[in-house]
Amino acid sequence: MDGMPTAKRRPSSAKQRYQEAVATYVAAGGDESVQRVITAVNSLTRKLDQWYARQLVDLDLSPGEWAVVTELAKAEGQPVTPSRLADAGNVAASSMTHRLDKMTERGLVRRSPDPDNRTRVLVELTDEGWQLFVAAVREANVVESDVLAGLTKSQRSALADLLEVVIADLDALDT
Amino acid sequence: MDGMPTAKRRPSSAKQRYQEAVATYVAAGGDESVQRVITAVNSLTRKLDQWYARQLVDLDLSPGEWAVVTELAKAEGQPVTPSRLADAGNVAASSMTHRLDKMTERGLVRRSPDPDNRTRVLVELTDEGWQLFVAAVREANVVESDVLAGLTKSQRSALADLLEVVIADLDALDT
């Protein structure tokens, strides 16, 4: 370092910021092979979230509302309970009540009592909700493709394979 | 499919839910090699966020406050402006003002006017803030190591390498 004053570095690029982050975590006691992966995943997610947010304003949807739509879409038409939606969206049950109120008003989802269990409520996507989902996925896919443009097909495949190994272990850790 | 009624599947495992999610996005018009990666990253992040939230309650810290602490830690003692913190945390500048008020009260950060530019404010971590950061990283690293336990050292390295390629391209897409 010599007597040189610490350079006023401009941490402009994402890659640079990422590397500094890893170095910081490692210096604080984190394991390097762990921090490289975790930090990279977090960086990527943050950027993706920014882009999703931009696209969602076009659809006049909040990220939370989008989470509800995707969860219902994944259920393939099978109705889902509010508590499951709250869980999937990492959000308090009471917040979900409010969200569903608004989304119902707007005609994106439909609430109905569960005939088999009167403590439960079933939520499902309306036709309008489905249309919105399909349109949004198509748009998002454009951005997401750009994000992965730097990888060849086989690299994407390798990346997905590795991530899938991690995901397969995820449940076991919840205890 | 045969006339068999759709099985009432219990999408219990994370891997199963992941696969259904990918299938749903592909059916809606997404590209498969893209959706495998993006969905996996999102799944992983959601789980990580859940665990972080749990650890943070022990420290009596909100996820947002933690984001401030990490950003200041990454700056290695160099003060950072509130607007940069807001940007890094994907949050409105006005929200950051409120957060910093609280964190200052609590003694985690320190605000001071920038001597070179009186429109700016400089924020830095106090000693207490640093201690909290180091302690939290050590704890988080335990969980994160568990998450990646299913990968060998070289697999982790390969995973990190691939993610770094993606990150390197991130800035170019911001236009």
Added chain:
DNA sequence: TGCTAATATTTCGAAATCGAAGTCTGCCGA
């Protein structure tokens, strides 16, 4: 059956967040 504990949702008040002004300072061209 009757009683208690557990579960699912909603209601309610407090706290966090947002976006739109508002205030102050620095920058730049006339």
Added chain:
DNA sequence: TCGGCAGACTTCGATTTCGAAATATTAGCA
């Protein structure tokens, strides 16, 4: 130098979220 414009932060009112309490129903058990 002056005037206006742009940038940084804060203030303010409205919206969203949270956690705890309230309500209603089911499940388990004596």
